[in-house]
Amino acid sequence: MSTKTAANKGATKANGTSFTKEIYLRWFKEMILMRRFEEKTGQLYTMQKFGGFCHLYIGQEAILAGMITAIRKGDKVITGYRDHAHPLVLGTPAKNVMAELFGKTTGTSKGKGGSMHYFDKERNLFGGHGIVGGQIGLGAGIAFADKYRGEDHVTLCMMGDGAIRQGILHETFNMAMTWKLPVIFIIENNNYAMGTSVERTSNVHDLSTIGESYDMPGLGVNGMRCEDVHEAISMACEHVRAGNGPYLLDIKTYRYKGHSMSDPQKYRTKEEVEEYKKQDPIEGVRDTLLTKKWATEAELDAMDEAAKKELEEAVKFAEESPSPSVDELYNDVYREPDYPYEKD
Secondary structure (H helix, E strand, O other): OOOOOOOOOOOOEEOOEEEHHHHHHHHHHHHHHHHHHHHHHHHHHOOOOOOOOOOOOOOOHHHHHHHHOOOOOEEEEOOOOOOOOHHHHHHOOHHHHHHOOOOOOOOOOOOOHHHOOOEHHHHHHOOOOOOOHHHHHHHHHHHHHHHOOOOOOEEEEEEEOOOOHHHHHHHHHHHHOOOOOOOOEEEEEEEOOOOOOOHHHHOOOHHHHOOOHOOOEEEEEEEOHHHHHHHHHHHHHHHHHHHHHHHHEEEEEEOOOOOOOOOOOOOHHHHHHHHOOOOHHHHHHHHHHHHEEEOOOHHHHHHHHHHHHHHHHHHHHHHHHOOOOHHHHHHOOOOOOOOOOOOO
């Protein structure tokens, strides 16, 4: 929910928006769970507890924490394959998120999607998509359905800076602006795509401007601060709900780990990574809570320990959950047995 009308005594302000103690505590809780989940995931992957590709979200947590406090219930989210944290912030139990990694029937996609394909219909998470940029057109389609039904929802279509080089982005931008679809396109811009910097892939380095030829407004956002992310998404939601069409947010963030677990990261220096860690979003929120005396070190440490305990229980749940049977291969496949034109 937007906090623009919040008037709690002692609330912290950023560019006119009030952020209360409760919001900062929620940000800390959300981000510490994301961070600990991804750290545990990296550990389990190296232990070969599950296979496939694995892309960690460590360092980018402020984007989702700021998002969840800015959107409404009923708004939709769709993203690419760096997607473990998205179901967590939307409220999917960590045990089901973990079970999906393990390929178990109790996972969010019944163990069929794995690391790159999380879905949770109940919480309006439409993936998790392994095809680079594939979610861009789908996000506009979800927004079209909402507009067609006359529903007051916003779709947040998230992508990496590498995905914006796909042709589908330009086709989608054109259609979304022409039809004034209620969609916010969010670039989770960690600067390197798979391993090539933005500067080496385009003459346009300010990605907030790439929608200008379609008259799509855009904004660059500091993605290492929950406050800035919340304000930007809240503003964009107001713009979209007013019937003005799409908005583009270039949210600049940084991943501390490689593109995937197999990435040697030769394209950047250790010094660069350490410089970005000085802007760590979790530490920023922790400092505010301590400075404002809204929480003690002991209370924050207890929240951290609670997240770790939740993840230990999630791993146990995932390991003990059943694997899909062979027959499960034929379920959830796009096929209608009684379709009138189907031949035996």
